[in-house]
Amino acid sequence: MPEARPGGPGTPGRTRPTGHDVASAAGVSQATVSLVLGGKWEGRVSARTAQKVREAAREMGYRPNLAARHLRLGRTRTALLVVPALTNEFFAAVHQGAVGIASDHDFGLLLYPSPEGVTAAPVPFASASAALDGVIASSMAPGALSALRGEGLPLVMLDSDDPGSDATVNFDIAHGMRQIAGHLLSLGHRHLAHVASAIDSWTFTTRADSLHQALHGTGGSVVRTEHAPLSVAGGLEATTRALTGTTAPAPTAVVCDDDLLATGALKAARRLGLRVPEDVSVTGFDDLALATAVEPELTTVHLPAAEAGAAGMRALLAVLDGRQADTELLPVTLVPRTSTGPPATAAR
Amino acid sequence: MPEARPGGPGTPGRTRPTGHDVASAAGVSQATVSLVLGGKWEGRVSARTAQKVREAAREMGYRPNLAARHLRLGRTRTALLVVPALTNEFFAAVHQGAVGIASDHDFGLLLYPSPEGVTAAPVPFASASAALDGVIASSMAPGALSALRGEGLPLVMLDSDDPGSDATVNFDIAHGMRQIAGHLLSLGHRHLAHVASAIDSWTFTTRADSLHQALHGTGGSVVRTEHAPLSVAGGLEATTRALTGTTAPAPTAVVCDDDLLATGALKAARRLGLRVPEDVSVTGFDDLALATAVEPELTTVHLPAAEAGAAGMRALLAVLDGRQADTELLPVTLVPRTSTGPPATAAR
DNA sequence: CGGCGGTGGTTATACGTACAACTCCCGGGG
DNA sequence: CCCCGGGAGTTGTACGTATAACCACCGCCG
Numbered sequence: 001m002p003e004a005r006p007g008g009p010g011t012p013g014r015t016r017p018t019g020h021d022v023a024s025a026a027g028v029s030q031a032t033v034s035l036v037l038g039g040k041w042e043g044r045v046s047a048r049t050a051q052k053v054r055e056a057a058r059e060m061g062y063r064p065n066l067a068a069r070h071l072r073l074g075r076t077r078t079a080l081l082v083v084p085a086l087t088n089e090f091f092a093a094v095h096q097g098a099v100g101i102a103s104d105h106d107f108g109l110l111l112y113p114s115p116e117g118v119t120a121a122p123v124p125f126a127s128a129s130a131a132l133d134g135v136i137a138s139s140m141a142p143g144a145l146s147a148l149r150g151e152g153l154p155l156v157m158l159d160s161d162d163p164g165s166d167a168t169v170n171f172d173i174a175h176g177m178r179q180i181a182g183h184l185l186s187l188g189h190r191h192l193a194h195v196a197s198a199i200d201s202w203t204f205t206t207r208a209d210s211l212h213q214a215l216h217g218t219g220g221s222v223v224r225t226e227h228a229p230l231s232v233a234g235g236l237e238a239t240t241r242a243l244t245g246t247t248a249p250a251p252t253a254v255v256c257d258d259d260l261l262a263t264g265a266l267k268a269a270r271r272l273g274l275r276v277p278e279d280v281s282v283t284g285f286d287d288l289a290l291a292t293a294v295e296p297e298l299t300t301v302h303l304p305a306a307e308a309g310a311a312g313m314r315a316l317l318a319v320l321d322g323r324q325a326d327t328e329l330l331p332v333t334l335v336p337r338t339s340t341g342p343p344a345t346a347a348r
Numbered sequence: 349m350p351e352a353r354p355g356g357p358g359t360p361g362r363t364r365p366t367g368h369d370v371a372s373a374a375g376v377s378q379a380t381v382s383l384v385l386g387g388k389w390e391g392r393v394s395a396r397t398a399q400k401v402r403e404a405a406r407e408m409g410y411r412p413n414l415a416a417r418h419l420r421l422g423r424t425r426t427a428l429l430v431v432p433a434l435t436n437e438f439f440a441a442v443h444q445g446a447v448g449i450a451s452d453h454d455f456g457l458l459l460y461p462s463p464e465g466v467t468a469a470p471v472p473f474a475s476a477s478a479a480l481d482g483v484i485a486s487s488m489a490p491g492a493l494s495a496l497r498g499e500g501l502p503l504v505m506l507d508s509d510d511p512g513s514d515a516t517v518n519f520d521i522a523h524g525m526r527q528i529a530g531h532l533l534s535l536g537h538r539h540l541a542h543v544a545s546a547i548d549s550w551t552f553t554t555r556a557d558s559l560h561q562a563l564h565g566t567g568g569s570v571v572r573t574e575h576a577p578l579s580v581a582g583g584l585e586a587t588t589r590a591l592t593g594t595t596a597p598a599p600t601a602v603v604c605d606d607d608l609l610a611t612g613a614l615k616a617a618r619r620l621g622l623r624v625p626e627d628v629s630v631t632g633f634d635d636l637a638l639a640t641a642v643e644p645e646l647t648t649v650h651l652p653a654a655e656a657g658a659a660g661m662r663a664l665l666a667v668l669d670g671r672q673a674d675t676e677l678l679p680v681t682l683v684p685r686t687s688t689g690p691p692a693t694a695a696r
Numbered sequence: 697c698g699g700c701g702g703t704g705g706t707t708a709t710a711c712g713t714a715c716a717a718c719t720c721c722c723g724g725g726g
Numbered sequence: 727c728c729c730c731g732g733g734a735g736t737t738g739t740a741c742g743t744a745t746a747a748c749c750a751c752c753g754c755c756g
Contacts, residue, residue: 049704270643290641293642295615
């Protein structure tokens with residue numbers, strides 16, 4: 001009893017050719033088509049037949065129906081990338097890196113930009129995308145991924161110390177902060193202000209810890225710490241507090257947790273009538289495009305964001321292949337620009 | 349003859365429950381499960397049975413297999429968003445808007461960030477994602493989508509005049525440029541420089557045309573036009589050329605095609621020893637976060653990028669529903685900030 | 697001359713869902 | 727008393743693919 005075509009009678013247009021169509025065009029069976037196009041025909045199909053099949057497929061513009069393949073194989077070749085707010089250029093770069101590797105391996109990459117900051121609402125799976133082979137989560141709080149955990153999906157974490165993941169990709173933050181500290185110390189700075197993110201995530205606690213450890217036993221120290229939401233406005237306010245406070249030794253440099261905060265710091269200095277870097281030095285972190293857009297350009301630490309996305313995707317593919325995927329630590333580099341210089345009171 | 353489970357014997361873990369599992373748990377047939385969970389059981393299944401089914405489904409954590417559903421229905425509830433370079437915050441916002449609407453309607457949204465500028469390489473479909481219901485393309489040159497056209501997929505274009513699309517969403521650029529022109533004229537400016545994008549796309553030819561039309565018959569005019577790649581560095585160079593040229597009446601304001609160029613213009617002015625806005629005014633376009641990050645903050649035109657993404661997704665859904673989806677024109681608003689002011693030589 | 701292995705395919709499922717068509721049961725009207 | 731209608735489910739496909747299992751043919755060896 002023939003059933004009405006799901007496409008319905010309202011679809012007079014072209015229907016895409018299937019493996020059966022290719023088969024009859026080439027005078028073989030659908031199984032042979034699948035074998036040939038799947039690449040595993042060595043010793044099962046003659047070279048001449050294989051050629052005939054490939055030709056027919058090309059002429060008809062055949063492309064396999066992914067839904068059918070996914071159903072058959074139980075895998076979808078689709079991964080999900082979870083990031084906090086894609087409007088931060090950093091995560092856009094992460095995505096770009098990941099999508100590059102993904103499409104190299106015929107993988108689709110879905111993107112879930114978590115609505116708010118790092119400790120976002122749990123990722124909603126019941127809704128859209130239940131057909132995933134794995135997940136890459138960037139800078140997410142462990143809690144936000146509890147819904148994921150239950151799915152038993154392979155999970156790769158970027159920039160996190162979550163122990164529940166199958167693989168991890170991190171930046172060498174400690175080294176970056178040592179570079180920042182070393183740079184400022186060598187310029188003659190001893191008293192630093194730290195403008196830190198108010199978000200209590202591993203990403204930023206690590207940055208704070210690394211800064212303090214880098215200064216340990218060097219004669220330099222953080223004389224003031226201010227917390228701020230991760231934005232230009234936040235950096236402006238926090239820096240204003242840090243520079244107008246009544247700390248005994250006034251800070252001669254402001255170390256910021258990222259470039260947004262550092263940009264705010266530049267604005268704060270200007271409004272306070274301070275010149276950068278003559279009166280106060282400012283450093284950022286991440287090396288966003290913003291760092292070279294502002295004046296003076298920011299001394300900052302470059303994080304290879306795209307490379308992190310790529311590494312995350314590679315790690316996920318490795319896990320899906322059953323191969324071992326270990327923790328990876330990506331190198332970072334200091335980029336000295338014009339927002340830092342010797343303090344006016346340089347004691348040399 | 350029972351076949352080995354595709355998952356293979358290497359998967360000892362949990363397999364997800366299927367509609368059949370739910371059916372036997374509830375003591376009904378799989379068809380009934382599908383009916384109830386599909387929501388179309390009115391008059392076909394008793395309320396008590398429906399309740400039983402829903403309960404069983406919830407307890408077992410049942411979620412339908414999307415691949416199977418897609419195969420059966422011939423639709424995938426997945427769309428593709430094509431943007432030029434996601435690292436531009438503007439397109440990140442477009443995506444955010446689109447993904448919001450998409451997930452409201454249980455749609456997945458794939459993202460294809462075209463590697464280079466607007467007139468990018470044709471979108472590669474043979475590779476990753478052949479299972480799409482429709483495409484939204486933002487600021488893409490018509491040529492880049494030729495591969496798409498052949499697919500016969502529903503296509504919504506953002507910020508383009510491509511006639512081949514099923515629906516279009518545009519910004520009211522003409523109004524924005526009239527606002528810019530009016531603002532500068534009322535401040536007393538008569539001689540303007542135009543720093544335009546070197547990219548020859550509808551987006552930017554429209555901006556140039558609108559500027560000239562807005563000035564027509566007002567006494568103001570563009571005395572100098574410089575083209576530049578769409579970046580801060582490009583804006584810097586082009587503005588330097590525009591301000592050091594030997595045009596008879598020197599421009600007192602620089603109108604830039606977007607905020608990146610305007611940021612470059614600020615840097616150029618500073619390097620030439622000109623104060624903004626006392627010696628020269630600068631305007632941007634788009635109202636990126638960058639506009640308030642720089643000093644002085646940019647007078648610019650706000651484009652509702654997220655709303656455009658949302659409108660595009662809504663239009664696509666409408667087309668897929670067989671409803672008519674017409675061209676939509678989104679309103680834009682001038683945001684006066686501190687990068688504009690009366691010219692020093694204000695002839696009033 | 698019979699059997700045997702290899703070459704070159706084909707046939708038959710099964711994946712999980714949505715839905716058309718069928719079945720069964722029960723009450724009421726002619 | 728028989729048939730009809732409709733409520734409540736069930737049975738049977740079909741979507742397009744990947745692959746296990748089967749099979750026909752041919753040449754060759756013992």
